[in-house]
Amino acid sequence: MALTNAEIDWNQEQQIARIIKRTRFSQTKTLKSFDFKFQPSINQQEVLGFQDLAFLKKKENLVFIGSPGVGKTHLAIGIEACRQGKRVLFINCHELLLRLRTANEKDILECCISRYARYELLIIDEIGYLPIGNDEANLFFRLINARYKQHSTIITSNSDLSGWVEILQNPAVTAAILDRSVHHVHVVKITRKSYRLKGVN
Numbered sequence: 001m002a003l004t005n006a007e008i009d010w011n012q013e014q015q016i017a018r019i020i021k022r023t024r025f026s027q028t029k030t031l032k033s034f035d036f037k038f039q040p041s042i043n044q045q046e047v048l049g050f051q052d053l054a055f056l057k058k059k060e061n062l063v064f065i066g067s068p069g070v071g072k073t074h075l076a077i078g079i080e081a082c083r084q085g086k087r088v089l090f091i092n093c094h095e096l097l098l099r100l101r102t103a104n105e106k107d108i109l110e111c112c113i114s115r116y117a118r119y120e121l122l123i124i125d126e127i128g129y130l131p132i133g134n135d136e137a138n139l140f141f142r143l144i145n146a147r148y149k150q151h152s153t154i155i156t157s158n159s160d161l162s163g164w165v166e167i168l169q170n171p172a173v174t175a176a177i178l179d180r181s182v183h184h185v186h187v188v189k190i191t192r193k194s195y196r197l198k199g200v201n
């Protein structure tokens with residue numbers, strides 16, 4: 001029996017919902033619900049433009065910078081990439097570092113890095129909330145290097161790029177990471193107040 005258009009749409013939506021769930025987003029909001037008027041520091045046209053995923057084709061990175069609650073994770077565009085069938089992983093920075101460290105201890109680092117390197121889009125959320133030790137900074141560099149010019153990475157951070165040396169605590173590794181992350185990058189700086197505190201004076 002042939003499926004109706006409505007049934008096909010429903011099946012597709014179910015499939016997309018399963019993919020989105022597998023991606024493990026911390027929130028599943030889309031740009032449709034983002035109030036750009038609340039954050040006039042954002043170039044709305046630029047951010048909406050990311051939805052065409054041209055940055056993925058060009059292997060460009062995106063970095064969202066701003067203080068807590070300004071919408072960095074909300075804007076991190078992954079849902080749209082999932083909807084368009086891309087292989088996406090969303091991961092908190094410290095969870096990622098823990099996984100890399102564990103893989104290193106188990107002597108399976110190469111395998112772990114190549115797995116993370118294969119995602120068409122890797123979203124690393126929350127760089128900067130906790131300091132990153134020297135060994136972890138090195139592991140992080142290995143991952144960024146493996147993805148460099150191969151696939152796009154989105155990073156959210158509460159710290160400006162100039163503050164990453166304090167987070168990563170190693171100037172040489174920081175320079176190497178920055179060099180690769182900000183080569184072909186779109187940096188979106190959000191300077192206004194937290195949406196979480198909207199209405200609170």
Ligand SMILES: Nc1ncnc2c1ncn2[C@@H]1O[C@H](COP(=O)(O)OP(=O)(O)OP(=O)(O)O)[C@@H](O)[C@H]1O
Nearest residue numbers: 029033034035038068069070071072073074195196
């Ligand atoms: N301009 C906005 N319009 C609509 N919702 C927003 C806006 N900015 C933030 N939000 C909502 O506010 C909450 C906090 O936003 P989000 O988690 O993206 O902030 P963040 O910058 O990632 O903060 P943190 O650094 O604490 O992780 C989310 O529920 C998000 O959907």
Ligand SMILES: [Mg+2]
Nearest residue numbers: 072073125156
């Ligand atoms: Mg966030």
